[in-house]
Amino acid sequence: MNSTSIKLHNLAKSYRKHVAVNNLNVEVERGELFGFLGPNGAGKTTTIKMLTGLLEPTNGEALIYGIDIWKHPIEAKKKIAYVPDQPNLYPKLTGWDYLEFIASVFRVPNEKFQTKAKELLDIFNLTEQAHDLIESYSHGMKQKIAICGALVHEPDVLFLDEPTVGLDPKSARNLKNLLRNLCDNGMTAFVSTHILEIAEQMCDRVGIILDGNIIALGSMEELKSQSQKADQSLEDIFLELTGGEEQKALISEISSNGDTK
Amino acid sequence: MMKVLLHNQWKILVNTVRSQPKKNYISYLVMLGVITVLLYFVSKGVLEIGESISENVMSGLLSYGFLMVIGFIILLGLPQIFKHLFAATDLNLLFTMPIPTKNIFWIKYLQSFIGTPLMVFLLFIVPIYLYGIIIEANLLYYPVVFLVLTSITVIGQSLAYLFNLILVQVVPASRANEFMTVMSVLSGILVYLMFMIPNLTSELPLTERLLAGLPLFPKWVPVTWGSNAILAAKDGSIDLIVPLVMILLLASLFILVSLILVDKGFRTGWIRLSESGGKKKKKKSNLDKSKVFIHHPIIAIGKKEWYSIKRDIREWLVFMPIIFFFVFGFIGFLSGGANISDIQGPNEITWPIAQGIFLFIYAMFNGQIASTAIAREARSYWILQVLPLSGKDISFGKLWISWLIPFVILTVIEIIIGTLLGWSLIQFVSGIALKGVITVGISGIGLWLGTIGAKYNPANPQNRLRFSISIILLISSYIYLILALIPYILLMIPVTTIDFIQEVGNEATGFIGFVANIIFTVLTWKAEQPLLVGAIGIVIMLFISLGVSYIFTLASARKIDKGIEIEIVRDTNSKSLFNKKTGVFNK
Structure with a gap:
């Protein structure tokens, strides 16, 4: 199997004059857990949507194991799974019905589905609610069943957009462990997140996007060596690169003024 | 407080109009066109036969027309009112602020007049005024028509509000949306039965009785008060006072009853509906017994x-x-x-x-x-x-x-x-x-x-x-x-x-x-x-x-x-x- 699982080649998206994503070139290796970071509106979700076939690129290619998702959508989609930040699922399906539907689409054999579904529902504490309608689920539960749906067919590449938002600490921890474990077994994960600790702890490599451009790319060690400060955390590097340092200074000035009053 | 809320609503309205995509203006124009065409045909009819309509026939037409106003408002306005009262996103904010519930209710009440009630009001008042001009009615005719039609609209609107305020107390929160639709159907049946009232009082068909100038409704029915007040005002007769006062009082009574129910129905209803379905009895899942059907x-x-x-x-x-x-x-x-x-x-x-x-x-x-x-x-x-x-x-x-x-x-x-x-x-x-x-x-x-x-x-x-x-x-x-x-x-x-x-x-x-x-x-x-x-x-x-x-x-x-x-x-x-x-x- 091709060792490059995700390849963004000059990938761009423009809305009239506004450039949302500007000629991105990134490669993610098989089994890698890739963190995609950036401030609000930087182009993270747009990039993920182009990679999952939800948004057509203005230019460039989005390749999944060498298959262009826009030229051969079905073949590419057979390899991926996607969990959006706001998983709008079918409200009138139960959690179990939803998993069964996904498994039917991916032609997962009956027995394999049953074992996998039960395992995932158990990991995310959804076994009790599996036969409740999704409309009765909380945001976190919807997020969890969407993750179960994404993993039930054992995808080669998993795209996650802000996966920990809405998850309780236990489920967030379980997800982190599960992702690490799955990636160690060959699955590739492309994870967009705002929570920098997660990226720092979990990811093999991170890419930071700002105004549609990749401004940093590499492992934690590489990023630290690029910034020439070994003791810096990912948060420091992120703020420095994305201009957050100025806001940080402003906040500390405001608070110090407040202290003196 | 009402001034602040009204000002806020006004600003929302202005900004909504300003930020409309051009496509929406086309649909507004189409809607305006439809109303104009409707008004044109109704007005043409009034102009052609207005003078030859006898007072008895007019009385029947007005009574039945008023019933139609109430029917339309209940039928078309019921879901809209539900949306205003219980599904509006601003309620989340408004209820957390020191604003009396009654004021919020009033704003919603006034807001809901824009839409079906206003359209129905216009569709009726124009031909009735036109009729007045043709028959050279007394000057009193015009304000009386306005007051009667406003009262009828208020009655219809209040009925729709009361229906909602009561409904929300019996609907399970988790089934609110579905139940609302079913209630719309029930309101349809109610309106259908309402229109059947004239058929129950006589063996003759409605149109025949209408053209013969026979009474469609008993005298005690409020729509008869409205038509009596208008017909008396046409001749400038003092007989208009009693039916006019009665219909105005009835409209006020409806508003009053709605307001009394506000505290019970509005806020508590909104809270009930905002609650998640957590109280619902949950079935215990047994995945081992789940039948699995993986299909094509x-x-x-x-x-x-x-x-x-x-x-x-x-x-x-x-x-x-x-x-x-x-x-x-x-x-x-x-x-x-x-x-x-x-x-x-x-x-x-x-x-x-x-x-x-x-x-x-x-x-x-x-x-x-x-x-x-x-x-x-x-x-x-x-x-x-x-x-x-x-x-x-x-x-x-x-x-x-x-x-x-x-x-x-x-x-x-x-x-x-x-x-x-x-x-x-x-x-x-x-x-x-x-x-x-x-x-x-x-x-x-x-x-x-x-x-x-x-x-x-x-x-x-x-x-x-x-x-x-x-x-x-x-x-x-x-x-x-x-x-x-x-x-x-x-x-x-x-x-x-x-x-x-x-x-x-x-x-x-x-x-x-x-x-x-x-x-x-x-x-x-x-x-x-x-x-x-x-x-x-x-x-x-x-x-x-x-x-x-x-x-x-x-x-x-x-x-x-x-x-x-x-x-x-x-x-x-x-x-x-x-x-x-x-x-x-x-x-």
Whole structure:
């Protein structure tokens, strides 16, 4: 199997004059857990949507194991799974019905589905609610069943957009462990997140996007060596690169003024 | 406080108007055009016959008109009021601020006058004023008409509010949306019964009594007060005072009762509905006993659609007209003094008539159900987009289920009716098979129109097709039906009519003559080779229906592959699901 699982080649998206994503070139290796970071509106979700076939690129290619998702959508989609930040699922399906539907689409054999579904529902504490309608689920539960749906067919590449938002600490921890474990077994994960600790702890490599451009790319060690400060955390590097340092200074000035009053 | 709230509403209104896309202005213009045309025809009617209308006839017209005002407001305004009272997004903020509940209620109450009540008010006041000008009514006539019509509108609106305030106390929070739709149907029945009041008081038909100037309602009915006040004001008579005061008092009483119920119904109702369904008794899951059915993707899509339809009461409302049609039709038949035995027996008459009626119903429903299958995805459409499904999988998956549901329901009804009428087995089988084949084509057309005219309105989730497309759907369903039925009709015409058809063909010219000659030729063949002609007719019919279905389903698949555009109706003040006017989903 091709060792490059995700390849963004000059990938761009423009809305009239506004450039949302500007000629991105990134490669993610098989089994890698890739963190995609950036401030609000930087182009993270747009990039993920182009990679999952939800948004057509203005230019460039989005390749999944060498298959262009826009030229051969079905073949590419057979390899991926996607969990959006706001998983709008079918409200009138139960959690179990939803998993069964996904498994039917991916032609997962009956027995394999049953074992996998039960395992995932158990990991995310959804076994009790599996036969409740999704409309009765909380945001976190919807997020969890969407993750179960994404993993039930054992995808080669998993795209996650802000996966920990809405998850309780236990489920967030379980997800982190599960992702690490799955990636160690060959699955590739492309994870967009705002929570920098997660990226720092979990990811093999991170890419930071700002105004549609990749401004940093590499492992934690590489990023630290690029910034020439070994003791810096990912948060420091992120703020420095994305201009957050100025806001940080402003906040500390405001608070110090407040202290003196 | 009211000043602040009103100012805020005004700013919201101004900003909403300013930020409207140009497309919306076109729909406003169309709406204005429709109202103008309606007003033009009503006004023209008033101008032509205004002077010749006697006072008694006018009294009947006004009373019935007022009843219509109340009926329209209840029927059309009920869901809107529910939205204003319990689904508006600003309530979350307003209830956390130190604003008395009554003030919030008043704002919502005033806000809800813009819309159906205002439109109905305008549609009525213009012709009534015009009538006043023609008959040179006393000056008092105009303010009295205004006051009476305002009171009637307030009564209608308050009734709709009271209905909502009471309703919210009995609805389980988790079923609010579905229950609301069912209540809309019940309100429809209520309004229907309201309009039946005049029929209950007399044996004569309504129009006959109206034209004869006979009273439609008893004197104590409030709509009679309104018409009495207006007719007295026309002559400047002092008799206007009592009925006018009574109707004004009644309107005030309605407002008062609504206000009394506010604390109980409004805030507590909103809190009830805002609560999650957490109180619902939960079934304990037993995954070990779960039956697993992994199907082909086309079956899985249809099954998913079936779950969405089965578990949402609102989806079934599309079949309400069938119930109205059969139940009221049956009641009407029996109440007319007839017996079922009267129509049992002449199968050769009842069967073709029933087939015609059923095909008419299929044409109405199959297309509609199939067309809504696309927009049903709404905000969940991303799931189908990221899954390895081709447009063909999706369109055929949606086609089979949207064809099967009406087919099963109508077949059950047909079996019941056929059994009552004593049809033969051949009649049952051939009728059901014929309709089963022909209706696939309608479903195919409906599905394709659904892909080009999908619309999603969070405030009205069952309204899933753009207006223009729904009109095209209606027309195309019937055109298709006529075309597909041609071979069938030719098969049905008995050979014994051959001489008559030949006569028509010889005498008539133009299109009729042409058609008669074709029929004559077919009948000649049929007389010689009945079985062969029958078989060819069936093959042609199959070819037309299955061909149309296949072509349109493939066209839908291509459209799905290219990307479906679901128009998202944005409503700034109600719980919106999308942040943009139009959601484009590319697959």
